[in-house]
Amino acid sequence: MNLLLVIIIGLLYTAGLYMMMRRSFVKVIIGLILLSHAANMLIFTVGRITKGNPAFLNKDGAIFEPFSDPLPQALILTAIVIGFGVQAFAIVLFKRAYQTAGTDDLDEMKKTDED
């Protein structure tokens, strides 16, 4: 299970970075989203995963080892909410830029380099 997650995280990072290097707006946004998912999954995996068990105590009320740490999941929750807001903003920003500039090619975004 862990190995599978690790491979998925690696794939998400690769895909995210690849998409961010594309020239189209939409692909850059998809890249950003994948990248934040990758970071979230990474934290999730780091907090250890136990299959089919309750959080701390087993059925008899005794602590079992190794239990999965709930804190990373709380962190991810925060990160997902923040990421959601920021990505929503980014999408609107890219849309406005597309409307104003009339292109979705990042290579055409040269206006800031002119004096």
Place this chain on the structure above:
Amino acid sequence: MLIALPIISPFFFGILMMLFWKNFKAHSYLNLFSSVVSVIISVLLIDRVIEQGIITLQIGGWKAPFGIVIVADLFSSIMVVITAVIGFATALYSMATMDHDREKFGYYPLLQILLMGINGAFLTGDIFNLYVWFEVMLISSFVLLALGGKREQLEGAIKYVTLNLLSSALFLAGVGILYGLAGTLNMADLAVKLPNLEDPEMTTVVSILFLIAFGIKSAVFPLFFWLPASYHTPPAAVSAVFAGLLTKVGVYALIRVFTLIFVNDISFTHTIILVIAALTILTGVLGAAAQMNFRRILSFHIISQIGYMIMGLGLFSSLAIAGGILYIIHHIIVKTNLFLVSGFVNELRSTYDLKKLGGLYKLYPLVGLLFLIPALSLSGIPPLSGFWAKYSVIKAGIELDEFYIVAVALFVGLLTLFSMTKIWHEVFWKKNPEEEKTFNTINNTKQKVLSFLPIILLALITIIIGLNVEPFFNIAQKAADQLLNPEIYIKAVLGN
């Protein structure tokens, strides 16, 4: 309670403004009032920190390391004080120059939330909380940058947003791995637990992740490209706040984690930082030499100056870090001032292009003088503040026999002077190339006073630091000593 006020106060006023959204006249006055309150709070805070040492607040009564803790040591409180001063200066300047369209769309509440995020980042003692404050600061800066919707602004915002989100994702991954290693997020607790890990090499790996994440935010050598692409696009008041404060939050975070948490392998990590510093100092100033736009030149100089601060961290001696802190104080004040002056020139001539500007000294000698003070300070001419800041870091470099970086720092000082004289010549000295075009005149006395006042105020601070550097240096020295003795910080946060 006092320690949480620099965060609560801007938040309160930001919310208050949102309650009567349409009355933007009231926004501007509330903004000014809030900035005065922040100055008072921050001065009280630093006074108490000097008196009592590091003070902490365990939020909700959850004891560290389990709850989130707010910590004010000297370095944090210095940063909070400067933030408040810059907030005040921009509040005045915004009242004079901000257009109604931006005011209508909540410019002032956004500014307050931005200041809240910055103060939060300076005061938090928890690394995940630092991430949250970074995001608070980023999202309000995104909106401030894009507000107005002109094409350059949107393009600048795209570059700024994309690269900063990338940095946030790296930061978040770093936090996650760090938690996996040490099982804690409290910075003091991390400092205790990381040296006892089974494989300390992992700490170094994570530290590089943090170096990259904070490096993007503070615009160091290979990661700075978002800065000159975006800082010259928003109105002068906005770019003045950004230029003064935002990158310095990144520098603050770098100094914090690389003096408290990642000190296990100094010979490796801090050498990298030193090399980056040298390259940042050099590329920033060379980039500036090629530009012909007032604010783009200044933007490239931010990068170059960041290098000097990072150099203080990389040298890692008491004097070097004190010099770095003094440099941050000096730089924030001077840089904000230069952007405000550039904004004033733009008010008069409606352009930032050096080729189109000229002849301003003849008509407005006072503006010329007010440009010259921060410009000379930036290039490190005695007796202004920049001289002492440069002197301290360079002296620390000589003491540690790091002659390469000292040579770079001294050489770049000259090039900075060259850049500043270029602006001086093109904007103020040479003949006006567009004789037929008349100057915009600012007849409104209130507007004139409000835009001159912050410029004069910041210029005065530069001169005061320059002529009477001792108290400022002493406080920077004390802050550096606190940073170099993490035990004090750890004891203040965790108790015994």
